[in-house]
Amino acid sequence: xxxxxxxxxxxxxxxGACATAATRAALTALITGEFPDPVTITLPKGQTPAFAxxxxxxxxxxxxxxxxxxxxxxxxxxxxxxxxARLSRIAGEGIEYVAGVGVGTITKPGRALSVGxxxxxxxxxRMIATALREVxxxxxxxxxxxxxxxxxxxxxxxxxxxxxxxxxxxxxxxGIVRPISHKAWTDTLEVEIDVAxxxxxxPLVLSTGRSSEAAAVKYLEKLPEESFVMMGDHIGxxxxxxxxxxxxxxVLAGQxxxxxxxxxxxxxxxxRNSRLDLGQVQRWxxxxxxxxADISRLELAHTARDIFVGFGPDSALIDRVATEALNQCxxxxxxxxxxxxxxxxxxxxxxxxxx
Numbered sequence: 001x002x003x004x005x006x007x008x009x010x011x012x013x014x015x016g017a018c019a020t021a022a023t024r025a026a027l028t029a030l031i032t033g034e035f036p037d038p039v040t041i042t043l044p045k046g047q048t049p050a051f052a053x054x055x056x057x058x059x060x061x062x063x064x065x066x067x068x069x070x071x072x073x074x075x076x077x078x079x080x081x082x083x084x085a086r087l088s089r090i091a092g093e094g095i096e097y098v099a100g101v102g103v104g105t106i107t108k109p110g111r112a113l114s115v116g117x118x119x120x121x122x123x124x125x126r127m128i129a130t131a132l133r134e135v136x137x138x139x140x141x142x143x144x145x146x147x148x149x150x151x152x153x154x155x156x157x158x159x160x161x162x163x164x165x166x167x168x169x170x171x172x173x174x175g176i177v178r179p180i181s182h183k184a185w186t187d188t189l190e191v192e193i194d195v196a197x198x199x200x201x202x203p204l205v206l207s208t209g210r211s212s213e214a215a216a217v218k219y220l221e222k223l224p225e226e227s228f229v230m231m232g233d234h235i236g237x238x239x240x241x242x243x244x245x246x247x248x249x250x251v252l253a254g255q256x257x258x259x260x261x262x263x264x265x266x267x268x269x270x271x272r273n274s275r276l277d278l279g280q281v282q283r284w285x286x287x288x289x290x291x292x293a294d295i296s297r298l299e300l301a302h303t304a305r306d307i308f309v310g311f312g313p314d315s316a317l318i319d320r321v322a323t324e325a326l327n328q329c330x331x332x333x334x335x336x337x338x339x340x341x342x343x344x345x346x347x348x349x350x351x352x353x354x355x
Contacts, residue, residue, distance in 0.1 A: 102150020
């Protein structure tokens with residue numbers, strides 16, 4: 001049987017590229033009276049994509065254009081949104097960036113932008129400035145970026161937790177969205193850790209899933225929202241990021257299956273990237289040692305849940321797995337204060353472990 005060749009995934013464009021294209025179109029219209037459609041821009045690495053306009057408006061004082069964002073085959077919450085720019089002249093030679101409808105504002109420290117700034121990241125700002133100066137080398141401009149559906153779409157993102165209120169962010173370092181979700185996730189984790197550290201939150205709490213995070217929030221109810229980072233399966237990446245950033249106190253919240261994978265040293269705990277090594281759990285059981293009857297019960301277990309339910313959270317076997325997990329974390333964070341919160345399948349913290 002012949003296999004159908006895998007179709008190449010289609011790349012898309014960042015919110016920053018779309019905002020730049022809208023700004024370039026608005027500037028051309030402001031100067032010449034005509035909107036270029038499509039409008040072509042130059043990306044940071046030299047590519048020159050063209051964008052069709054979705055909307056165009058102007059009068060003697062300002063011009064406005066918008067683009068419908070195409071995120072390609074990346075599962076992106078901003079796919080299909082309208083991203084626009086309203087451009088007007090101002091005195092001087094500077095460029096003033098303004099958060100229009102649906103574009104967020106920075107409310108927490110720890111970002112590349114100051115509190116109170118519109119959430120238009122540095123690289124998109126440079127792209128917009130380059131597009132403006134290519135057409136009009138001097139003069140001051142007010143650039144208002146807007147996303148009509150941005151506030152509603154932002155509810156599906158982590159923006160509020162990151163301190164971005166009122167809408168979406170204008171992002172992108174290359175202008176291109178490549179359909180790889182891993183980097184988008186890890187980039188978000190980097191920012192979340194930075195925001196937590198900038199807020200002075202102690203400790204930082206990493207959770208392996210939504211139910212584990214909810215349990216940790218309830219258990220550590222006095223900690224601010226910024227303290228909690230939902231890392232998902234990216235345990236290795238997060239631990240290394242915490243080491244790079246000098247996190248002094250770290251709490252790890254998760255259910256038993258994830259704890260086993262961490263204890264076995266897997267840097268990525270998704271099922272497609274790491275297997276659940278029950279054989280290793282059995283070897284630890286023999287080292288404790290468990291009595292022969294418990295060893296026999298363990299041999300019949302098919303899942304981590306079978307072990308957890310069968311032995312209970314207070315068993316010596318659970319203690320051993322937690323100890324091994326702490327040891328793995330300690331290899332990456334030798335100086336940090338570490339704690340594990342073990343969450344049961346009802347979403348409750350049932351044990352805590354420290355080394």
